[in-house]
Amino acid sequence: xxxxxxxxxxxxxxxxxxxxxCAASGRTFSSYAMAWFRQAPGKERExxxxxxxxxxxxxxxxxxxxxxxxxxxxxxxxxYLEMNSLKPEDTAVYxxxxxxxxxxxxxxxxxxxxxxxxxxxxx
Numbered sequence: 001x002x003x004x005x006x007x008x009x010x011x012x013x014x015x016x017x018x019x020x021x022c023a024a025s026g027r028t029f030s031s032y033a034m035a036w037f038r039q040a041p042g043k044e045r046e047x048x049x050x051x052x053x054x055x056x057x058x059x060x061x062x063x064x065x066x067x068x069x070x071x072x073x074x075x076x077x078x079x080y081l082e083m084n085s086l087k088p089e090d091t092a093v094y095x096x097x098x099x100x101x102x103x104x105x106x107x108x109x110x111x112x113x114x115x116x117x118x119x120x121x122x123x
Contacts, residue, residue: 002026002112004096009117012086016121020081022096022114030074033103035110036081038092038119045095047105049081059103064090086121093118 008020022034035050049060049070058070069082079096094117097110 002029002032002098004098004112004114006094006096006114006117009094009119011120011122014086014088014121014123016086017082017084018086018119020083020094020096020117020119022079022081024077024079024096024098026077028100029077032098032100034070034072034079035097035099035103036070036079037095037097037107037110038090039095039116040089040092043092045107047107048094050103050105051079052103057103059105061105083119086119088121088123091119091121 003025005023031053033052036048037045038048039045047061051058051070051072067085072079096114098112099110102109
């Protein structure tokens with residue numbers, strides 16, 4: 001069982017930066033792929049980024065590639081999402097997710113989810 005708690009959201013102006021954190025419980029954190037998704041009002045939850053449990057391989061949605069960076073610290077059981085050059089269209093609730101095997105973009109394949117943290121980007 002894995003429990004996830006996100007933090008770091010807030011209000012930022014366009015062009016600014018934020019760093020989200022996701023703290024995970026459980027001793028097997030290092031064996032889970034960790035991902036970030038986001039959901040804007042009235043829209044489907046969409047994939048943002050994922051980092052594998054093997055070699056830290058990462059993959060990003062085209063909409064955030066080059067602006068966002070996902071990383072993990074297995075010693076701290078924490079995954080991060082560094083967000084730079086933020087745009088108003090990045091406004092959403094950001095969710096952390098974990099999967100013991102899957103490292104793709106399909107949200108249905110992730111077993112564990114956090115409660116989400118709000119990110120609002122003003123123009």
